[in-house]
Amino acid sequence: MTDPLPPGSTVGILGGGQLGRMLALAAARLGLRAHVYEPGAGCPAAQVAARTTCAPWDDVQALRAFAQGVEVVTWEFENIPTAALDVIESLRPIRPSRRSLEVSQERLAEKTFLQGIGLAVAPFAPVEDRAGLDAALARIGAPAILKTRRLGYDGKGQARIMAPDDAGAALAAMGGRPAILEGFVAFEREVSVIAARGIDGSVAAFDPGENLHEDGILRRTTVPARLSAAQTSDAVLIAARILGALDHVGVLGVELFVTPGAPPGALPGALIVNEIAPRVHNSGHWTQNGCLIDQFEQHIRAVCGWPLGDGTRHSDVEMENLIGHDIDRLPALAASGAALHLYGKAEVRPGRKMGHVNRITGPAAR
Amino acid sequence: MTDPLPPGSTVGILGGGQLGRMLALAAARLGLRAHVYEPGAGCPAAQVAARTTCAPWDDVQALRAFAQGVEVVTWEFENIPTAALDVIESLRPIRPSRRSLEVSQERLAEKTFLQGIGLAVAPFAPVEDRAGLDAALARIGAPAILKTRRLGYDGKGQARIMAPDDAGAALAAMGGRPAILEGFVAFEREVSVIAARGIDGSVAAFDPGENLHEDGILRRTTVPARLSAAQTSDAVLIAARILGALDHVGVLGVELFVTPGAPPGALPGALIVNEIAPRVHNSGHWTQNGCLIDQFEQHIRAVCGWPLGDGTRHSDVEMENLIGHDIDRLPALAASGAALHLYGKAEVRPGRKMGHVNRITGPAAR
Numbered sequence: 001m002t003d004p005l006p007p008g009s010t011v012g013i014l015g016g017g018q019l020g021r022m023l024a025l026a027a028a029r030l031g032l033r034a035h036v037y038e039p040g041a042g043c044p045a046a047q048v049a050a051r052t053t054c055a056p057w058d059d060v061q062a063l064r065a066f067a068q069g070v071e072v073v074t075w076e077f078e079n080i081p082t083a084a085l086d087v088i089e090s091l092r093p094i095r096p097s098r099r100s101l102e103v104s105q106e107r108l109a110e111k112t113f114l115q116g117i118g119l120a121v122a123p124f125a126p127v128e129d130r131a132g133l134d135a136a137l138a139r140i141g142a143p144a145i146l147k148t149r150r151l152g153y154d155g156k157g158q159a160r161i162m163a164p165d166d167a168g169a170a171l172a173a174m175g176g177r178p179a180i181l182e183g184f185v186a187f188e189r190e191v192s193v194i195a196a197r198g199i200d201g202s203v204a205a206f207d208p209g210e211n212l213h214e215d216g217i218l219r220r221t222t223v224p225a226r227l228s229a230a231q232t233s234d235a236v237l238i239a240a241r242i243l244g245a246l247d248h249v250g251v252l253g254v255e256l257f258v259t260p261g262a263p264p265g266a267l268p269g270a271l272i273v274n275e276i277a278p279r280v281h282n283s284g285h286w287t288q289n290g291c292l293i294d295q296f297e298q299h300i301r302a303v304c305g306w307p308l309g310d311g312t313r314h315s316d317v318e319m320e321n322l323i324g325h326d327i328d329r330l331p332a333l334a335a336s337g338a339a340l341h342l343y344g345k346a347e348v349r350p351g352r353k354m355g356h357v358n359r360i361t362g363p364a365a366r
Numbered sequence: 367m368t369d370p371l372p373p374g375s376t377v378g379i380l381g382g383g384q385l386g387r388m389l390a391l392a393a394a395r396l397g398l399r400a401h402v403y404e405p406g407a408g409c410p411a412a413q414v415a416a417r418t419t420c421a422p423w424d425d426v427q428a429l430r431a432f433a434q435g436v437e438v439v440t441w442e443f444e445n446i447p448t449a450a451l452d453v454i455e456s457l458r459p460i461r462p463s464r465r466s467l468e469v470s471q472e473r474l475a476e477k478t479f480l481q482g483i484g485l486a487v488a489p490f491a492p493v494e495d496r497a498g499l500d501a502a503l504a505r506i507g508a509p510a511i512l513k514t515r516r517l518g519y520d521g522k523g524q525a526r527i528m529a530p531d532d533a534g535a536a537l538a539a540m541g542g543r544p545a546i547l548e549g550f551v552a553f554e555r556e557v558s559v560i561a562a563r564g565i566d567g568s569v570a571a572f573d574p575g576e577n578l579h580e581d582g583i584l585r586r587t588t589v590p591a592r593l594s595a596a597q598t599s600d601a602v603l604i605a606a607r608i609l610g611a612l613d614h615v616g617v618l619g620v621e622l623f624v625t626p627g628a629p630p631g632a633l634p635g636a637l638i639v640n641e642i643a644p645r646v647h648n649s650g651h652w653t654q655n656g657c658l659i660d661q662f663e664q665h666i667r668a669v670c671g672w673p674l675g676d677g678t679r680h681s682d683v684e685m686e687n688l689i690g691h692d693i694d695r696l697p698a699l700a701a702s703g704a705a706l707h708l709y710g711k712a713e714v715r716p717g718r719k720m721g722h723v724n725r726i727t728g729p730a731a732r
Binding site: 004006007008021024025028029030031032033046047048050289292293301306307309310314315327330331334335337338339340341342343344345346355358360363364 | 370372373374387390391394395396397398399412413414416655658659667672673675676680681693696697700701703704705706707708709710711712721724726729730
């Protein structure tokens with residue numbers, strides 16, 4: 001157990017995208033300084049951080065200077081090179097720890113871990129080659145999804161296999177990288193739980209939100225999710241179990257499939273864990289306008305050894321992502337009664353997350 | 367009418383204290399960059415602004431470079447030297463305009479303005495010397511308050527006159543500066559209204575809050591204020607009248623005395639305008655956790671020509687200032703379920719505002 005970092009301390013954030021930006025803003029509210037490390041120039045977080053180091057992940061001198069200038073290091077994305085983490089970890093604590101990173105950087109490790117702590121996941125099998133894929137398909141059946149084990153996000157590095165004939169093309173799409181075949185889960189809806197775990201082991205979960213994806217990218221999260229009381233309770237318990245098993249310090253997002261029927265190993269209406277994100281998550285952005293303390297502040301509180309805040313939802317919220325040229329609707333959106341959260345990205349690109357809006361749809365319904 | 371500034375534009379903020387800091391944070395949410403101009407080193411706003419110019423108010427070159435690097439200029443405090451404003455105004459629009467500054471920089475001008483637009487104020491008289499003070503006291507009567515006309519805030523530059531015998535000491539406390547004598551208003555409570563006016567003349571007011579001062583410094587604001595529906599409506603109309611008469615663009619705070627009886631020129635229960643602040647105001651900090659859009663974002667929206675946002679209150683809130691060593695209560699406060707807003711000030715000094723906390727006390731009562 002560590003003493004909480006006093007105000008005026010500096011939090012190091014690896015990655016300067018929108019999540020790093022909103023973490024830096026939350027740190028500022030708490031009187032903490034943010035020092036962002038990001039290889040790309042002109043990143044969103046640099047505009048709001050007290051300090052930014054713009055250097056590549058293999059610049060050992062820059063990494064050392066960064067670590068020496070901060071009290072604790074956290075990250076905004078999972079795919080940070082191991083060697084960079086080695087340098088930082090020799091100097092300052094990294095929270096959440098590398099265990100959380102390792103499990104979530106690799107889909108096979110993640111699924112194995114989740115299954116190992118007794119949670120329901122889609123049937124899965126590792127795939128290295130065509131023979132392995134055929135064997136996996138024979139066991140799991142089609143439809144199924146072939147995914148690269150690493151570096152996948154927002155639907156990239158994935159190929160659907162609707163019938164065994166699709167196997168060759170799907171495998172080719174993996175580009176020779178190790179893959180995992182996941183059985184298709186027929187789900188009614190996808191929900192996610194964002195939960196935080198403090199350095200003292202205390203856990204606080206936000207109410208589950210219901211997610212709608214388009215083209216593999218989150219489009220909308222609606223809170224509350226349409227879940228029974230038992231399902232809501234299950235969702236929170238699942239998140240708590242994962243947090244505890246990882247000894248995670250900080251926020252973690254869990255995507256869950258709500259099943260209509262009874263897939264193997266699951267009760268009707270049961271929740272199947274789709275994937276975890278060991279960090280603040282897009283599907284938790286609604287908390288900025290639905291709760292007294294949002295996911296970004298919970299994360300900063302946790303990694304700085306502060307007590308977790310009160311994440312009770314005061315309002316029902318609908319969060320909508322602004323993707324690519326959605327941002328062109330800005331004048332109308334600004335006038336619409338929605339809260340805007342824009343990321344300071346200069347260039348609009350198709351599929352690029354430019355910002356999001358939160359709409360309060362009413363007082364919290366329970 | 368001007369086109370709204372597009373995201374990525376830079377807002378210049380004169381003054382780098384906590385109000386400048388929270389304005390910069392609000393600008394960031396909207397995808398705008400903040401450039402802060404502040405003579406003092408290591409100011410609170412510099413930690414969160416995209417850029418900071420640390421230079422004195424008489425550095426014409428720095429002022430010019432600052433103005434040329436931003437699209438619009440606003441301010442966080444009223445006492446900016448006129449010559450600095452001259453330089454900036456020759457290059458970029460200043461919002462709110464200097465009319466709002468001029469009226470509120472000088473108490474005699476402010477009272478005269480308020481009376482001129484038909485609002486009730488405490489009886490007042492200009493005071494230059496002892497003879498003038500005696501004459502003013504003879505007309506207004508004791509108790510009364512003698513105040514310097516300029517540079518007063520948080521109870522500084524004020525002296526109470528409980529009886530004519532106090533006149534000499536009170537005048538001495540003015541240090542030879544022009545003063546104003548204000549009749550003492552017997553009030554039940556002080557409330558304030560924070561309202562915004564857009565560049566198109568639209569007005570949005572937050573619900574009035576009830577203020578408690580200690581030693582001349584705001585200690586606590588409770589929302590909603592204990593007001594009748596008619597008083598609430600009056601308070602909002604008073605703010606709107608001031609905003610319109612000043613052609614103000616941005617946020618303005620109005621402090622009002624709620625009177626129990628019938629002072630000269632006022633109905634029982636009427637509202638007497640105490641003073642105005644032509645900017646975001648400490649008594650509006652509750653909006654950060656009580657409304658979808660807070661006072662800081664309303665101000666940035668207004669000065670950037672954006673439509674005003676929805677400032678409807680979703681929750682009842684109590685705001686408490688953390689003054690001086692109040693900040694030592696931090697560990698307990700962090701655990702208390704309150705939202706913390708700390709200003710990043712390194713040095714604790716008695717009377718110094720170090721931060722504030724907002725507590726949600728329930729869903730919005732109406």
